[in-house]
Amino acid sequence: MAESDARVRSSLVDRARSLPDKVATLVSKEILHGRYGPGSKLPTERELSETYGVSRPIIREAIGRLKHDGLVIGRQGAGVFVADNGGPAILRLDIPRLEDLAEIGSVIELLIVIEAGATEHAARRRSKKQLLKIKAACDAMQSAIEGRHSGVEEDIAFHRAIAEASRNPYFSDLDAFLYPRVRKFISTARANTAKVPGLSEDVQLEHEAIYDAIARQDAEEARRSAEQHLKNAAERLKIYLENQVHSGKEH
Numbered sequence: 001m002a003e004s005d006a007r008v009r010s011s012l013v014d015r016a017r018s019l020p021d022k023v024a025t026l027v028s029k030e031i032l033h034g035r036y037g038p039g040s041k042l043p044t045e046r047e048l049s050e051t052y053g054v055s056r057p058i059i060r061e062a063i064g065r066l067k068h069d070g071l072v073i074g075r076q077g078a079g080v081f082v083a084d085n086g087g088p089a090i091l092r093l094d095i096p097r098l099e100d101l102a103e104i105g106s107v108i109e110l111l112i113v114i115e116a117g118a119t120e121h122a123a124r125r126r127s128k129k130q131l132l133k134i135k136a137a138c139d140a141m142q143s144a145i146e147g148r149h150s151g152v153e154e155d156i157a158f159h160r161a162i163a164e165a166s167r168n169p170y171f172s173d174l175d176a177f178l179y180p181r182v183r184k185f186i187s188t189a190r191a192n193t194a195k196v197p198g199l200s201e202d203v204q205l206e207h208e209a210i211y212d213a214i215a216r217q218d219a220e221e222a223r224r225s226a227e228q229h230l231k232n233a234a235e236r237l238k239i240y241l242e243n244q245v246h247s248g249k250e251h
Contacts (some may be wrong), residue, residue, distance in 0.1 A: 021065065023052050023054060023059065023062035024069075035084050038083065041078075041079050041080070042080045102228060107182060110178075114174055115162075115227075119162050119214065119222045120222055121167065121219075122165035122218045123219040126214055130161065131215060133165075134211055134214060135215075136212060145200045159175065159179070160175055203233075207227075210229060
């Protein structure tokens with residue numbers, strides 16, 4: 001059974017990604033799920049190497065990431081142990097792969113919950129100055145459309161301004177953490193949108209609906225508009241990726 005489990009864990013290591021990051025994520029899940037409890041010693045580099053089917057230098061680098069995250073500590077001559085604090089000080093999230101629709105869907109679900117909540121609070125709490133910042137970002141997206149630019153940075157600035165307007169610093173922290181990791185599929189979605197006549201304008205109308213609800217301080221409508229925008233974005237990206245897969249099969 002142990003050998004079978006090792007093969008399963010080994011198969012989870014996706015070599016298309018940074019191996020140290022992937023191994024670090026897998027080991028951190030083992031810790032968070034209780035396989036290795038607080039204060040317990042991790043298997044040796046050799047044992048982890050065999051478990052995950054990667055080299056010992058990869059394991060060493062992965063352990064270094066876990067140490068940086070505060071999940072484990074090294075003891076000279078004794079090995080590596082799970083930290084006693086019961087959890088990491090830093091959240092780890094892999095960058096989603098565009099070819100994995102299920103993975104993209106999971107990230108979108110997370111974004112919907114966070115963005116909808118932030119937008120609802122922004123509608124209730126925003127100041128006049130914060131509203132002007134949201135409006136400026138919305139106008140910048142319109143200018144990007146007119147100039148036939150991707151508008152990725154303007155899109156990110158719009159949602160970041162909303163997070164700040166929520167007046168909850170944790171929304172801003174999550175926004176700063178998530179967007180660099182989802183930038184790739186935001187860029188892909190916007191670039192694809194720009195190729196379809198009229199679609200960029202439709203997307204801009206979604207952004208304007210969000211802004212209008214925040215301006216009116218209609219919290220419920222702001223939440224609904226944010227949720228619908230992200231659901232639409234996910235559907236647009238899904239259609240694009242499925243078309244890419246079909247196109248690849250035809251060639």
